[in-house]
Amino acid sequence: MTSDDVLVRLTAVDKRFTKSKETITIFEKLDLAIASGDFIAVMGPSGSGKTTLLNLLGGIDRPSAGEIRFAGERIDGLPESRLAHWRAGHIGFIFQFYNLMPMLTAAQNVELPLLLTSLGGKDRRRRVEAALAVVNLADRARHYPREMSGGQQQRVAIARAVVADPGLLLCDEPTGDLDRSNADEILEVLRLLNREMGKTIVMVTHDPAAAKYAKRTLHLDKGRFSERDLAA
Amino acid sequence: MTDVSLIARNLFRKKLRAALMIVSIMTAFLIFGVLVAFEHAFNAGEDLAAADRLMVVNKINFTQPLPYAYYERVKAVEGVRQVSHANWFGGYYQEPKNFLIVLAVEPESYLKIYDRELDVPDDARRAFLSERTGALVGEALAQDKGWKVGDRLPVSSTIYSQKNGGHVWEMTVVGIAKPAKPHIDSNFIVFHYDYFNETRSFGKDMIGWLVLTTTSPAVNDKVAKTVDAMFANSTAETATDTEKAFNKAFAAQFGNIALIVKLVVGAAFVTILMIVGNTMAMAVRERVREIAVLKTLGFPPARILRLILGESLLLALLGGLPGIGLAALAVAALREKLLNFIPGMVMTPDIAVLAVVLMLGLGLVTGIIPAFSAMRLNIASALGRS
Numbered sequence: 098m099t100s101d102d103v104l105v106r107l108t109a110v111d112k113r114f115t116k117s118k119e120t121i122t123i124f125e126k127l128d129l130a131i132a133s134g135d136f137i138a139v140m141g142p143s144g145s146g147k148t149t150l151l152n153l154l155g156g157i158d159r160p161s162a163g164e165i166r167f168a169g170e171r172i173d174g175l176p177e178s179r180l181a182h183w184r185a186g187h188i189g190f191i192f193q194f195y196n197l198m199p200m201l202t203a204a205q206n207v208e209l210p211l212l213l214t215s216l217g218g219k220d221r222r223r224r225v226e227a228a229l230a231v232v233n234l235a236d237r238a239r240h241y242p243r244e245m246s247g248g249q250q251q252r253v254a255i256a257r258a259v260v261a262d263p264g265l266l267l268c269d270e271p272t273g274d275l276d277r278s279n280a281d282e283i284l285e286v287l288r289l290l291n292r293e294m295g296k297t298i299v300m301v302t303h304d305p306a307a308a309k310y311a312k313r314t315l316h317l318d319k320g321r322f323s324e325r326d327l328a329a
Numbered sequence: 330m331t332d333v334s335l336i337a338r339n340l341f342r343k344k345l346r347a348a349l350m351i352v353s354i355m356t357a358f359l360i361f362g363v364l365v366a367f368e369h370a371f372n373a374g375e376d377l378a379a380a381d382r383l384m385v386v387n388k389i390n391f392t393q394p395l396p397y398a399y400y401e402r403v404k405a406v407e408g409v410r411q412v413s414h415a416n417w418f419g420g421y422y423q424e425p426k427n428f429l430i431v432l433a434v435e436p437e438s439y440l441k442i443y444d445r446e447l448d449v450p451d452d453a454r455r456a457f458l459s460e461r462t463g464a465l466v467g468e469a470l471a472q473d474k475g476w477k478v479g480d481r482l483p484v485s486s487t488i489y490s491q492k493n494g495g496h497v498w499e500m501t502v503v504g505i506a507k508p509a510k511p512h513i514d515s516n517f518i519v520f521h522y523d524y525f526n527e528t529r530s531f532g533k534d535m536i537g538w539l540v541l542t543t544t545s546p547a548v549n550d551k552v553a554k555t556v557d558a559m560f561a562n563s564t565a566e567t568a569t570d571t572e573k574a575f576n577k578a579f580a581a582q583f584g585n586i587a588l589i590v591k592l593v594v595g596a597a598f599v600t601i602l603m604i605v606g607n608t609m610a611m612a613v614r615e616r617v618r619e620i621a622v623l624k625t626l627g628f629p630p631a632r633i634l635r636l637i638l639g640e641s642l643l644l645a646l647l648g649g650l651p652g653i654g655l656a657a658l659a660v661a662a663l664r665e666k667l668l669n670f671i672p673g674m675v676m677t678p679d680i681a682v683l684a685v686v687l688m689l690g691l692g693l694v695t696g697i698i699p700a701f702s703a704m705r706l707n708i709a710s711a712l713g714r715s
Contacts, residue, residue, distance in 0.1 A: 157625055157708040178629045185627020192712070196622045200342040205330050210626045212330065221330075257626075 104133040104264060104297050105154060110163035112149055112320075123149050124320040127163070133264070136291040136298045138311035145317045147301040148269060154299060155188050155267045156180045168264070185213040189258030189296075193270035195250040197242040203229065203253045204238040210261040228256035231294075232286055248279030255286055259296065266290065268300040272307050284310040332632075336639040339616070347644070350608055354648025354691070355655065357601040358684055361594050362656020362676060363663070365683070368590040370674035372577075379445065380546040381410075384575040385539035385556055388566040391579075392417070394535035395565050397526075400435075406555050408548035409541050413438035416525065416537040419488035420518065422474070429470070430517040431484060432537075433525035436465075442540055446513050453478070453504020461524050463503035467515030471505045473665070478502050484518065489529045498528065540572070598691070606695040609641050613699035620703045621711030634704040641696025642689065649688035653681055 107129040114121045123146045131137060131154075139147050152158035153165060156172050165173040172183060197206045204225050211221045229235045232252035242250050251271060258266055268287065272280035288310050290296040300311060308314045316323040341347050385403065387393035397414075404412045413435050420431030436458050440449060449457070449465065457465050464484075466476055476482065480502045490496050500520050508515040526533060543552050553569035560567045570578075613620070620633060628636075657676040664674045 152709050155625070178631065181624065181627050181629040183627075184625065188627075190622075190625050192622075196618065196712075198338075198619055198622075200338045201330075201335075205338075208330050209623070212332065212335070213627050 102132045103130045104135075104168060105129075105131040106166045107153070107160075108164050108166075110153065110160045110165065112146070112153065112158075113161045122320065124160075127320065127322075129315075129322070131265075131297060131299065133297055134291070134295050136288070136310070136312045137300065138308035138314040139299060139301045139317055140303065140305070140308055140314055141317035146320045147317055150317065151267045151269055151299065151301055154265070155190060156184050182213075185210060185261065187263050187265060189261070189263040189266045191251070191254050191258050191266060191268040191271045193273040195242070195247070195254045195274075197250055197253055197257075199242055202239050202241055203234060203245070203256075206242070206253055207256045207260050209257060214261065224260055225256075228260040229253075231259065231290070232256045246279070247275050248282055251275060251279070251283050252286065255283070255290075259290060259294070264297055266296050266298045268298060268302075270301055270303065272302065272304060277306075280304070280307065332636060332639065336636055336643055339612075339636070340640050340643055343612075346608065346612075350605055350644055351648040351651075353601055353604055354645060354688075355652035357597045358649045358652025358688070359655045359659065360597050361687070362653045362680060362684060363659050364590045364594055365680050366656070366660045366674055366676050367663075368586055369677065369680065371586045379542070379572060381543045381549070382442070382572040383541050383543060383549060383553055383556075383569055384572050385541065385567050385569045386575070387538075388557075388568040391538060391575075393565070394532060394537060395539065395567065397534040397536050399560065399565075399567070400536060400539060402559060403539055403541060403556055406552060406559070408543050408545075408552040408555075410544050411438055411442050412539055412541040413442045414522065414536040414539050415439065415519075416522065416535075417488075418484075418520075418525065419486045420484050421487060422482070422484060425485075425487060429484065430514075431486075432517065432519050433522045434519045435522050436519075439519065439540075442542055446509050447515075448507040448509050449504055453506075456503035460501060460503050461521055462498075462500050464500035464518050464520040465504050465506050466502050467517040468505050468507045469515040470517060471502070473516070476502050478504060482518075484520075489525075489532070491528045492530050494530075498525070598687070602691065602695060605641070605644065605691065606698070609637075609644075609695050610699045610702075612640075613637060613703050617706065617711045618713075620706055621708045624706065624708050625712070630704040633706075634700045637700035637703045638693065638696045641700070642692030645688045645692035645695070649684060649691070653684040656684075657681075 107127055110127040111125050112123040112127075114123065139150060141147050149158065153160055156175070160173050163173075164171055167183070167187060172180065175183060198209070201209075207225045207228050208221055211224060214221075216224065226235060226238070229238055232255050234249060234252050234256065237245060237249060237253075242253070245253070251274075255271075266287070271287070272283050275283065284307055287298055287300065291298050291312075298311070300307070302308055385395070385399070387395055394416075400412060400414050403409060416433040418431035418433055420429040421427050422429055440447070440454060440457070453465065457463050464482060471477065482500045482502060483497045484500055485496045486498070491498070498520070500518070506515060522536070541552075543549055549571060556569045557567050623633060623636075624630075653676075660674055660676045667674055
């Protein structure tokens with residue numbers, strides 16, 4: 098991997114939490130490079146730091162030490178308002194429990210990130226329709242989350258994550274709440290986004306079957322990647 | 330979709346709760362509108378009093394009369410521009426329950442002194458001055474009773490009787506006096522003092538009070554002192570004060586209406602503030618995860634603050650605007666019923682503007698703490714991911 102290929106680079110990242118006078122170290126001198134167009138599955142036991150890694154990559158948490166660069170730009174020191182702007186432009190989040198707004202239709206949920214852009218109403222509608230078409234939910238645009246299955250809600254969440262055309266998708270157990278069939282559908286969509294649309298994806302999962310959809314798998318344990326991952 | 334539609338969607342996600350809060354706020358502003366209009370009308374005399382107008386009453390009590398001779402003597406005081414006088418007639422129409430505000434006045438000087446408050450057409454003015462039994466009727470009273478120019482009015486008195494033993498004074502409506510401003514009372518009849526004085530069975534050549542204008546408000550004190558000194562140690566000593574002070578003292582007989590209104594409105598608002606503030610805080614607590622998702626999507630802190638504050642402001646306006654609208658309707662309905670007691674009760678633009686300012690204040694106060702806590706929300710903690 099050349100430095101030009103690297104989309105995200107973590108260098109000597111420490112992450113510590115203080116909980117009632119006790120300091121818990123999650124990462125110590127963690128290094129990671131994610132290439133543009135990669136699809137990485139992150140696996141590991143509970144408490145290994147998988148979600149914290151996603152938070153750091155997505156700029157919703159800050160490292161205690163070290164640096165994080167996205168496309169060469171250092172993001173760990175950005176003030177909150179600039180970080181929010183950066184997230185809106187570069188990151189798409191997909192959560193285990195979908196996290197859709199219950200009072201908004203599928204189309205309105207997908208439109209949310211576009212409210213942060215300068216796009217007009219017509220352009221926004223076109224982008225929303227396209228995003229829903231990618232996840233095969235064009236016919237459900239006017240449906241509310243309560244009127245859809247778990248798999249459909251997760252597809253809406255994926256459409257919301259990609260509608261603003263971010264470079265990096267961060268998925269936290271995206272199939273953790275779904276049955277096998279629905280999970281496979283979601284994973285196929287993610288693979289499509291990676292292969293056809295060039296999205297870089299980092300997916301945290303406990304499911305080895307889900308990890309098989311990724312191009313490579315990182316095993317995280319006690320805040321460190323296993324040796325074979327580093328070799329990879 | 331826009332931020333406003335997002336705010337509205339959030340506000341009405343629990344329709345019953347939103348409706349109950351809107352009704353609560355609406356009730357508070359209904360109470361506010363009616364009570365403030367009442368208080369304004371009640372104190373209108375004080376607010377509308379001319380700075381250069383003084384009232385001269387009997388020092389014992391303003392219900393005690395003064396000799397007519399005082400009228401001529403006060404005219405000669407330095408600094409006095411115009412003087413007029415009036416008697417409280419204690420009038421009623423047909424039956425005592427049909428109470429009327431009737432004053433026996435010296436027509437020419439009275440119209441001059443109240444020229445800024447009353448709009449009297451020239452022909453009505455001429456007719457009033459020339460017809461001894463002519464009466465000038467205020468517009469509100471004329472509308473209420475359906476009286477028009479040319480009507481003959483038998484007006485009785487609960488105080489006075491005529492020399493012939495009768496209690497009814499026959500008068501002819503010669504003109505309708507319109508108020509120059511909304512709060513000015515036009516629920517009255519004025520008629521000739523001469524007609525009244527020559528026919529009444531007692532109290533001849535006594536007047537109720539004097540009203541005078543000075544050459545400048547700067548000489549008010551001097552004129553008042555001169556007038557009171559002029560009649561000191563007489564059988565009818567005088568107390569001279571500004572019209573504003575007189576009206577204030579008159580209104581104060583009924584208690585401190587302004588304080589009562591402030592207490593009632595204040596209690597209503599504090600209650601609403603607590604209810605809405607608590608509900609807004611609860612609503613934001615319930616949506617912590619959704620707010621965290623919005624921040625994750627890239628909504629900056631300031632925009633989160635605006636969304637929550639927008640919600641509390643929208644709530645305050647949705648409750649407050651219909652509330653003040655209902656208050657305007659209620660005031661219009663009460664205006665007729667309270668015409669004899671609180672004339673000039675209207676929903677003025679300044680009350681409506683004050684209400685809107687209060688709505689915005691209510692929205693900001695109830696929303697600011699939840700909005701700040703939403704703005705400062707830690708995404709990772711809120712998503713329960715760390």
